[in-house]
Amino acid sequence: MSGPYLIRGSVSLPEAELMWRFSRSSGPGGQHVNTSDSQVELRFDLAGTQALPPVWRERALRRLAGRLTDGVVSVRASEHRSQWRNREAAAVRLAALLAEATAPPPKPRKPTRIPRGINERRLREKKQRAQTKRGRSGRDWG
DSSP states (O other): OOSSEEEETTEEEOGGGEEEEEEOOOSOOOTTGGGSOOEEEEEEETTTOSSSOHHHHHHHHHHTTTTOBTTEEEEEEOSSSSHHHHHHHHHHHHHHHHHHHTSOOOOOOOOOOOOHHHHHHHHHHHHHHHHHHHTTOGGGOO
């Protein structure tokens, strides 16, 4: 999956705006693992991009405000031994993050009234249950 990474619809991330950085992965490993640069950090300048529609960009900037550093969103991947697979994982993760951040807000909930019959039945059942419990008291047992 190289090339433009699809976010949603026909909007995709151009390869030219992605900044890649590679470093050594931490954690246990065997022979040759400490000398290969397999951790991938993918950075995308969200504030300065022209690839996203302005409405989507503003929405993503608002929703990802806690993750941004100077308007740049960063994603890391180091779960695979192969640098290529980590590149793919980071790109997919970034595309999914941006797809979620640019999604339109959910429709507001339309308030509804509880039907009168349901409320009356609930109160009737409450009274019946209270009557049953009152009948259990041992006052009348002689």
